[in-house]
Amino acid sequence: MMSAVDDKPTPSREGASSAFTLGPLVAGPPCCTPQTHISIKSVTLSYGRIPAIRDVSLDIYKGCITALIGPSGCGKTSLLSCLNRLTDLIPGCHVEGRIAIDGQDITTPDLDVQRLRRRVGMIFQKPSPFPLSIWRNLEMPLREHGVTRRDELEFRIEKALADVGLWAEVKDRLGSAALTLSGGQQQRLCIARALTLEPSTLLMDEPCSALDPLSSAVVEDLIQSLKGQYTVVIVTHNLAQARRIANYAAFFWVKERAGTLVEFDQCRTLFDQPRHELTAAYVKGLQG
Amino acid sequence: MSRTARDTCLLLGLSVAAIVASGILLLIILFLSTEAWPVFSQVGLLKFAFDEAWYPTEGAFDLKPMLVASFAMSMLSIMLAAPLGIASAVFCRFYAPPVVRRAYQWIIILLAGIPSVVLGLWGLTVIVPLILMLAPPGASLLAGSLVLALMIVPTVALTTQAALASIPQFYWVGAAALGLSREGTLLGVALPAVRSSIFAGIMLAMARALGETMAVLMVSGNVVQLPTSLFDPVRTLTANIALEMAYATGDHRSALFVSGLALTVLVFILAWVARRSGGQVVHA
Numbered sequence: 001m002m003s004a005v006d007d008k009p010t011p012s013r014e015g016a017s018s019a020f021t022l023g024p025l026v027a028g029p030p031c032c033t034p035q036t037h038i039s040i041k042s043v044t045l046s047y048g049r050i051p052a053i054r055d056v057s058l059d060i061y062k063g064c065i066t067a068l069i070g071p072s073g074c075g076k077t078s079l080l081s082c083l084n085r086l087t088d089l090i091p092g093c094h095v096e097g098r099i100a101i102d103g104q105d106i107t108t109p110d111l112d113v114q115r116l117r118r119r120v121g122m123i124f125q126k127p128s129p130f131p132l133s134i135w136r137n138l139e140m141p142l143r144e145h146g147v148t149r150r151d152e153l154e155f156r157i158e159k160a161l162a163d164v165g166l167w168a169e170v171k172d173r174l175g176s177a178a179l180t181l182s183g184g185q186q187q188r189l190c191i192a193r194a195l196t197l198e199p200s201t202l203l204m205d206e207p208c209s210a211l212d213p214l215s216s217a218v219v220e221d222l223i224q225s226l227k228g229q230y231t232v233v234i235v236t237h238n239l240a241q242a243r244r245i246a247n248y249a250a251f252f253w254v255k256e257r258a259g260t261l262v263e264f265d266q267c268r269t270l271f272d273q274p275r276h277e278l279t280a281a282y283v284k285g286l287q288g
Numbered sequence: 289m290s291r292t293a294r295d296t297c298l299l300l301g302l303s304v305a306a307i308v309a310s311g312i313l314l315l316i317i318l319f320l321s322t323e324a325w326p327v328f329s330q331v332g333l334l335k336f337a338f339d340e341a342w343y344p345t346e347g348a349f350d351l352k353p354m355l356v357a358s359f360a361m362s363m364l365s366i367m368l369a370a371p372l373g374i375a376s377a378v379f380c381r382f383y384a385p386p387v388v389r390r391a392y393q394w395i396i397i398l399l400a401g402i403p404s405v406v407l408g409l410w411g412l413t414v415i416v417p418l419i420l421m422l423a424p425p426g427a428s429l430l431a432g433s434l435v436l437a438l439m440i441v442p443t444v445a446l447t448t449q450a451a452l453a454s455i456p457q458f459y460w461v462g463a464a465a466l467g468l469s470r471e472g473t474l475l476g477v478a479l480p481a482v483r484s485s486i487f488a489g490i491m492l493a494m495a496r497a498l499g500e501t502m503a504v505l506m507v508s509g510n511v512v513q514l515p516t517s518l519f520d521p522v523r524t525l526t527a528n529i530a531l532e533m534a535y536a537t538g539d540h541r542s543a544l545f546v547s548g549l550a551l552t553v554l555v556f557i558l559a560w561v562a563r564r565s566g567g568q569v570v571h572a
């Protein structure tokens with residue numbers, strides 16, 4: 001399972017266009033020397049008394065894009081919401097095991113979840129800007145987190161909008177309602193909103209699947225450009241997309257009515273030389 | 289019956305119902321207008337605003353004191369009721385433990401159902417004496433506003449509750465994922481998202497306050513005068529109609545219809561504003 005650490009690819013073998021080189025926003029360590037950012041150890045999550053994921057252990061590497069793939073209902077969304085403790089919102093949801101981000105255990109009850117969620121942003125399938133103006137959408141969370149100086153607000157908002165490629169499109173209409181933007185623009189606004197809080201990690205739950213192909217491609221490029229600077233965990237049903245953008249991939253499957261991790265590897269390896277039959281069938285079945 | 293015949297019947301029935309309902313409304317307005325017309329054509333519109341006093345039997349038709357009283361009373365009551373109603377709805381939805389929430393819900397619904405004459409009785413025996421201790425005569429603009437406020441709190445509270453309940457789940461989850469606190473979510477997302485519905489509720493409550501007659505008549509003193517303080521007794525347009533209709537004749541009677549028409553128009557305007565703003569509710 002930890003094979004990513006064992007057999008490091010040599011960049012020359014992978015070629016210059018390999019998914020393991022960094023995008024333009026180089027800031028973190030290169031992905032070929034993986035450095036654990038989020039460590040998930042024996043995590044079991046249950047709704048009520050019914051386990052939804054069982055005994056999942058996985059390391060997520062800093063500055064890389066990790067794709068979670070698998071059939072519907074195998075617990076990808078559930079695993080994602082453990083990482084920013086969104087599971088707290090679901091009555092009866094119970095998480096066992098240990099999850100550490102930057103070495104800090106985030107499963108303890110006395111954790112400051114607001115701070116955690118500021119460090120670990122989340123993007124949902126349905127673009128969810130609030131019914132406020134574009135500007136207020138970005139300003140309000142910042143103010144909530146104690147950023148109140150006008151120049152700092154402006155700086156962060158402009159930077160985030162520029163990072164998601166939205167600045168040129170909206171700079172003249174920051175006061176208009178965010179819901180008047182197109183679906184793709186709304187999704188990029190949501191990403192910008194998460195970026196204003198300067199997170200280290202972004203969790204994305206099928207961020208492109210509610211978008212038309214063109215917007216989807218734009219958002220995909222954007223996610224790719226986040227590589228290096230942010231640790232990205234992305235759930236996607238689009239295997240071609242996972243293959244295009246992810247450095248690592250984790251394949252989940254439902255066993256005994258609970259999701260389990262079947263295989264975790266570098267994305268290329270998982271797609272081209274899967275070690276597990278289930279993975280091979282899934283990857284081939286959905287690709288063919 | 290064939291499918292199209294059934295459709296036609298249904299369409300016919302619904303159209304008749306719609307026409308009857310709107311027809312009755314038109315008839316009422318027409319009736320008000322014809323009854324108001326004699327005095328309108330004789331004394332003119334300006335007289336109602338700029339005459340020296342209200343002596344309708346002697347041809348002086350100044351409605352200003354009553355207009356001001358009606359307006360001031362409904363404004364005051366909404367200023368009291370809106371914060372109370374909104375706060376109680378928010379409390380119910382976000383802070384109250386389930387038991388309290390259910391109890392509170394019942395109280396609000398019961399309060400909405402109390403007949404206004406009963407509220408008037410209560411105002412007369414509780415509020416008026418209390419105000420009398422502060423400043424005589426007790427029956428006053430303030431007493432009327434307080435009783436009215438109590439009457440319209442449920443309207444504001446129930447519309448706010450419905451609006452908050454209509455906020456889609458993903459706003460709450462999205463706000464939580466951004467690390468917003470409960471207060472931050474409430475003030476930054478939830479209330480702004482439903483502000484137009486809340487505003488619509490306030491407009492409806494205000495329309496109700498403007499039109500209320502019995503309770504106001506019982507507690508506000510009914511002196512025709514421009515109020516200079518909260519403790520002055522005042523007479524609202526509605527109370528004026530109720531008090532004088534029994535004996536009014538000729539131009540006097542006609543003048544009362546003018547005030548009725550004015551009230552109706554005001555309430556229509558409020559309802560229209562409420563509809564306009566309520567239409568903008570965001571359910572993405």
Ligand SMILES: Nc1ncnc2c1ncn2[C@@H]1O[C@H](COP(=O)(O)OP(=O)(O)OP(=O)(O)O)[C@@H](O)[C@H]1O
Nearest residue numbers: 047052070071072073074075076077078079090259
């Ligand atoms: N709030 C909840 N309460 C109870 N059970 C839930 C809840 N959310 C998810 N589940 C169950 O947990 C299991 C995993 O769900 P989850 O949404 O994590 O799957 P997923 O991999 O994200 O699926 P999809 O690809 O369709 O989004 C499912 O069997 C689902 O029915």
Ligand SMILES: [Mg+2]
Nearest residue numbers: 076077078205
């Ligand atoms: Mg899911």
